[in-house]
Amino acid sequence: MENVNLCKICRTNIIELISSNGTTNKINLLESSSDNCAFCFGLLCDEELHEQIANESSKKFLLEKFDGNTFILAINMPITQIFRETILQKLYDYGRWAPGSMSPKELLSCCLMGKIAEKTKLRPTLNSDLILTVSFENDEFMESDFNFALLNFPNEFTNSTNKKRRKLKNENNTDKNHINANSDLSQLLTKVKVRSLSMTNEIAR
Numbered sequence: 391m392e393n394v395n396l397c398k399i400c401r402t403n404i405i406e407l408i409s410s411n412g413t414t415n416k417i418n419l420l421e422s423s424s425d426n427c428a429f430c431f432g433l434l435c436d437e438e439l440h441e442q443i444a445n446e447s448s449k450k451f452l453l454e455k456f457d458g459n460t461f462i463l464a465i466n467m468p469i470t471q472i473f474r475e476t477i478l479q480k481l482y483d484y485g486r487w488a489p490g491s492m493s494p495k496e497l498l499s500c501c502l503m504g505k506i507a508e509k510t511k512l513r514p515t516l517n518s519d520l521i522l523t524v525s526f527e528n529d530e531f532m533e534s535d536f537n538f539a540l541l542n543f544p545n546e547f548t549n550s551t552n553k554k555r556r557k558l559k560n561e562n563n564t565d566k567n568h569i570n571a572n573s574d575l576s577q578l579l580t581k582v583k584v585r586s587l588s589m590t591n592e593i594a595r
Contacts, residue, residue, distance in 0.1 A: 395422035400429040403491040408482060410491075417481075429474055430494040431528050433467075434501070444505035447522055451510050460518040461510070463503050467495050468528035473535050473584050536579045543587050 394417050396404065401419050424435030433439070451461075471494060487493050492500070502524065503514040512520070539546070 393418045393420055395420050395426050395428050397422065397424040397427035397430060397432065397435050399434045399497065400427055400494065403487075403494075403497070404429075404478070406491040407487060429471070429478075430498075431468065431471060431530075433471075433526060434494060434497055440501055440505055443502060443524060444509045447506045448509040450522075451512065451520075456512075456520055458518065458520055459512055460515040461506070461512045461520040461522055462516065462518045463499055463506065463514055464521055464523045465495055465499050465502070466523065466525040467498075468526050469579055469581055469584060470528050470531045470535050471526075472581055473539075473579070476584055476587065532579065539579060539584075539587065546583065546587060 396419055398421055401421050404419060425432040427435075475493065487496070506512070506522070507514055
């Protein structure tokens with residue numbers, strides 16, 4: 391059975407998910423430090439980062455002289471996190487997160503909405519003229535994730551990969567045997583592509 395290091399928040403959430411679905415635990419969920427979490431990459435526990443985002447949001451609102459009293463928060467999670475969530479979804483065969491738990495994106499949204507509301511005195515809502523978009527990036531596992539996807543879903547990536555290789559060859563006048571630049575991989579391993587993969591339980595294992 392594989393060992394997976396998770397922060398306390400992610401471990402608690404996934405255990406709740408497993409319990410509510412009545413499925414058996416197929417991996418060892420080890421509680422680790424937040425910066426070593428293989429699921430949220432430490433985003434959920436980084437209070438310093440949350441505070442920084444709230445402060446920057448407040449400065450931006452003041453600079454723009456927004457005269458409303460509400461805001462919408464839109465969060466873009468790293469594609470590598472979405473990829474792991476897709477694998478987890480198939481591994482434990484669930485459509486939505488359990489009532490007692492939330493996805494990393496939902497948890498992060500709740501946390502940031504509270505801090506931003508406190509700093510700006512604006513109220514988070516689902517309908518507002520002001521939309522704040524916060525995008526998180528993590529390219530540490532981009533290459534390994536892409537290689538995993540290419541190995542298990544070759545038909546989904548072969549054409550795109552060959553086109554990218556030809557483009558690189560034309561631009562640099564050199565033959566590229568593989569793609570390993572994260573900037574290039576991010577164009578191939580996208581959110582839409584990840585969500586459309588025919589992930590099976592066997593592959594997820």
